[in-house]
Amino acid sequence: MLQSSTGPRRMATVAGAAALSALVFASARAQSPQPAGPSPTKVAVENRKAAFSLIGNYFRYFGGVAKGTVAYDEAEATKRAARIAFLSGLLEESFPEGSNVGEPDSKAKADVWSNRADFDKKLKDFQTHAQAFVDINAKEKGATDGLKTAIASLAQDCKGCHDSYKAK
Structure with a gap:
Protein backbone atom coordinates (compact mmCIF):
# COMPACT_ATOMS: atom_id res chain seq x y z
CA MET A 1 0.00 0.00 0.00
CA LEU A 2 1.34 3.40 -0.95
CA GLN A 3 1.39 6.28 1.49
CA SER A 4 0.02 9.61 0.47
CA SER A 5 2.34 12.59 0.14
CA THR A 6 0.84 14.05 3.31
CA GLY A 7 1.49 11.00 5.42
CA PRO A 8 3.43 10.86 8.71
CA ARG A 9 6.80 10.38 7.02
CA ARG A 10 6.31 13.48 4.86
CA MET A 11 5.16 15.53 7.85
CA ALA A 12 8.21 14.48 9.87
CA THR A 13 10.48 15.47 7.00
CA VAL A 14 8.84 18.88 6.70
CA ALA A 15 9.01 19.43 10.47
CA GLY A 16 12.67 18.41 10.53
CA ALA A 17 13.49 20.75 7.66
CA ALA A 18 11.70 23.62 9.41
CA ALA A 19 13.59 22.97 12.65
CA LEU A 20 16.91 22.79 10.78
CA SER A 21 16.13 26.05 8.96
CA ALA A 22 15.32 27.77 12.25
CA LEU A 23 18.56 26.51 13.79
CA VAL A 24 20.64 27.68 10.81
CA PHE A 25 18.93 31.09 10.85
CA ALA A 26 19.50 31.52 14.60
CA SER A 27 23.14 30.49 14.28
CA ALA A 28 23.74 32.90 11.39
CA ARG A 29 22.04 35.70 13.28
CA ALA A 30 24.13 35.08 16.40
CA GLN A 31 27.33 35.17 14.35
CA SER A 32 26.48 38.28 12.36
CA PRO A 33 27.69 41.53 13.86
CA GLN A 34 25.03 43.27 15.89
CA PRO A 35 24.75 47.03 15.73
CA ALA A 36 26.79 48.57 18.49
CA GLY A 37 24.81 50.29 21.23
CA PRO A 38 26.06 52.95 23.57
CA SER A 39 29.24 52.16 25.46
Whole structure:
Protein backbone atom coordinates (compact mmCIF):
# COMPACT_ATOMS: atom_id res chain seq x y z
CA MET A 1 0.00 0.00 0.00
CA LEU A 2 1.34 3.40 -0.95
CA GLN A 3 1.39 6.28 1.49
CA SER A 4 0.02 9.61 0.47
CA SER A 5 2.34 12.59 0.14
CA THR A 6 0.84 14.05 3.31
CA GLY A 7 1.49 11.00 5.42
CA PRO A 8 3.43 10.86 8.71
CA ARG A 9 6.80 10.38 7.02
CA ARG A 10 6.31 13.48 4.86
CA MET A 11 5.16 15.53 7.85
CA ALA A 12 8.21 14.48 9.87
CA THR A 13 10.48 15.47 7.00
CA VAL A 14 8.84 18.88 6.70
CA ALA A 15 9.01 19.43 10.47
CA GLY A 16 12.67 18.41 10.53
CA ALA A 17 13.49 20.75 7.66
CA ALA A 18 11.70 23.62 9.41
CA ALA A 19 13.59 22.97 12.65
CA LEU A 20 16.91 22.79 10.78
CA SER A 21 16.13 26.05 8.96
CA ALA A 22 15.32 27.77 12.25
CA LEU A 23 18.56 26.51 13.79
CA VAL A 24 20.64 27.68 10.81
CA PHE A 25 18.93 31.09 10.85
CA ALA A 26 19.50 31.52 14.60
CA SER A 27 23.14 30.49 14.28
CA ALA A 28 23.74 32.90 11.39
CA ARG A 29 22.04 35.70 13.28
CA ALA A 30 24.13 35.08 16.40
CA GLN A 31 27.33 35.17 14.35
CA SER A 32 26.48 38.28 12.36
CA PRO A 33 27.69 41.53 13.86
CA GLN A 34 25.03 43.27 15.89
CA PRO A 35 24.75 47.03 15.73
CA ALA A 36 26.79 48.57 18.49
CA GLY A 37 24.81 50.29 21.23
CA PRO A 38 26.06 52.95 23.57
CA SER A 39 29.24 52.16 25.46
CA PRO A 40 28.98 50.85 29.03
CA THR A 41 30.49 54.15 30.17
CA LYS A 42 27.82 56.17 28.40
CA VAL A 43 25.08 53.93 29.83
CA ALA A 44 26.48 54.35 33.36
CA VAL A 45 26.58 58.14 32.99
CA GLU A 46 23.05 58.26 31.56
CA ASN A 47 21.73 56.03 34.35
CA ARG A 48 23.25 58.04 37.17
CA LYS A 49 22.16 61.36 35.65
CA ALA A 50 18.61 60.02 35.35
CA ALA A 51 18.61 58.67 38.92
CA PHE A 52 19.99 61.90 40.37
CA SER A 53 17.52 63.98 38.37
CA LEU A 54 14.59 61.93 39.67
CA ILE A 55 15.90 62.00 43.24
CA GLY A 56 16.13 65.78 43.03
CA ASN A 57 12.63 66.05 41.60
CA TYR A 58 11.15 63.88 44.35
CA PHE A 59 13.16 65.55 47.12
CA ARG A 60 12.31 69.13 46.11
CA TYR A 61 8.84 68.66 47.60
CA PHE A 62 10.37 67.94 51.01
CA GLY A 63 12.42 71.13 50.88
CA GLY A 64 9.14 73.01 50.60
CA VAL A 65 7.64 70.98 53.44
CA ALA A 66 10.65 71.75 55.66
CA LYS A 67 10.42 75.48 54.88
CA GLY A 68 6.67 75.52 55.41
CA THR A 69 5.95 76.68 51.85
CA VAL A 70 4.37 73.36 50.82
CA ALA A 71 1.64 71.61 52.78
CA TYR A 72 2.50 68.11 53.95
CA ASP A 73 0.41 65.45 52.20
CA GLU A 74 0.85 61.95 53.63
CA ALA A 75 0.21 60.07 50.38
CA GLU A 76 2.50 62.36 48.38
CA ALA A 77 5.25 62.23 51.02
CA THR A 78 5.04 58.44 51.28
CA LYS A 79 5.25 58.01 47.51
CA ARG A 80 8.16 60.42 47.14
CA ALA A 81 10.16 59.05 50.08
CA ALA A 82 9.80 55.48 48.77
CA ARG A 83 10.96 56.53 45.32
CA ILE A 84 14.01 58.33 46.71
CA ALA A 85 14.99 55.23 48.69
CA PHE A 86 14.49 52.99 45.65
CA LEU A 87 16.52 55.24 43.38
CA SER A 88 19.33 55.49 45.94
CA GLY A 89 19.76 51.73 45.57
CA LEU A 90 20.38 52.06 41.84
CA LEU A 91 23.37 54.34 42.27
CA GLU A 92 25.93 51.69 43.25
CA GLU A 93 25.94 50.17 39.78
CA SER A 94 25.98 53.59 38.14
CA PHE A 95 29.61 54.30 39.01
CA PRO A 96 31.57 51.36 37.58
CA GLU A 97 35.33 51.66 37.41
CA GLY A 98 36.41 54.10 34.70
CA SER A 99 32.93 55.33 33.81
CA ASN A 100 34.17 58.91 33.78
CA VAL A 101 36.92 58.31 31.22
CA GLY A 102 36.21 59.85 27.85
CA GLU A 103 32.63 60.77 28.70
CA PRO A 104 32.09 64.51 28.31
CA ASP A 105 28.60 64.35 29.85
CA SER A 106 29.92 63.04 33.16
CA LYS A 107 30.02 65.52 36.01
CA ALA A 108 31.68 63.01 38.31
CA LYS A 109 35.15 64.04 39.41
CA ALA A 110 37.98 61.53 39.05
CA ASP A 111 38.07 61.53 42.87
CA VAL A 112 35.08 59.14 42.81
CA TRP A 113 37.45 56.43 41.63
CA SER A 114 40.69 57.57 43.26
CA ASN A 115 39.01 57.94 46.67
CA ARG A 116 36.55 55.10 46.24
CA ALA A 117 36.31 54.10 49.91
CA ASP A 118 35.10 57.56 50.92
CA PHE A 119 32.73 57.79 47.95
CA ASP A 120 31.26 54.36 48.76
CA LYS A 121 30.82 55.38 52.41
CA LYS A 122 28.99 58.57 51.41
CA LEU A 123 26.78 56.60 49.05
CA LYS A 124 26.01 53.98 51.72
CA ASP A 125 25.18 56.75 54.22
CA PHE A 126 22.81 58.30 51.69
CA GLN A 127 21.11 54.94 51.10
CA THR A 128 20.79 54.31 54.85
CA HIS A 129 19.39 57.79 55.47
CA ALA A 130 16.99 57.44 52.52
CA GLN A 131 15.55 54.27 54.05
CA ALA A 132 15.43 55.88 57.50
CA PHE A 133 13.60 58.78 55.87
CA VAL A 134 10.93 56.38 54.59
CA ASP A 135 10.58 54.94 58.09
CA ILE A 136 10.42 58.35 59.82
CA ASN A 137 7.86 59.61 57.34
CA ALA A 138 5.69 56.53 57.98
CA LYS A 139 5.96 57.04 61.75
CA GLU A 140 5.64 60.84 61.93
CA LYS A 141 2.93 61.33 59.27
CA GLY A 142 3.36 65.07 59.24
CA ALA A 143 5.77 67.97 58.94
CA THR A 144 7.15 67.27 62.42
CA ASP A 145 10.55 68.16 63.83
CA GLY A 146 11.59 64.52 63.34
CA LEU A 147 10.70 64.60 59.65
CA LYS A 148 12.42 67.96 59.20
CA THR A 149 15.57 66.56 60.83
CA ALA A 150 15.47 63.59 58.44
CA ILE A 151 15.02 65.96 55.49
CA ALA A 152 18.05 67.98 56.63
CA SER A 153 20.13 64.81 57.08
CA LEU A 154 19.34 63.58 53.59
CA ALA A 155 19.99 67.03 52.10
CA GLN A 156 23.36 67.11 53.86
CA ASP A 157 24.25 63.71 52.35
CA CYS A 158 23.55 65.13 48.90
CA LYS A 159 25.54 68.29 49.54
CA GLY A 160 28.49 66.44 51.04
CA CYS A 161 28.82 64.14 48.07
CA HIS A 162 28.29 66.91 45.53
CA ASP A 163 30.91 69.09 47.23
CA SER A 164 33.45 66.28 47.10
CA TYR A 165 32.63 64.37 43.93
CA LYS A 166 30.63 66.48 41.48
CA ALA A 167 32.28 68.89 39.08
CA LYS A 168 30.64 72.28 38.96
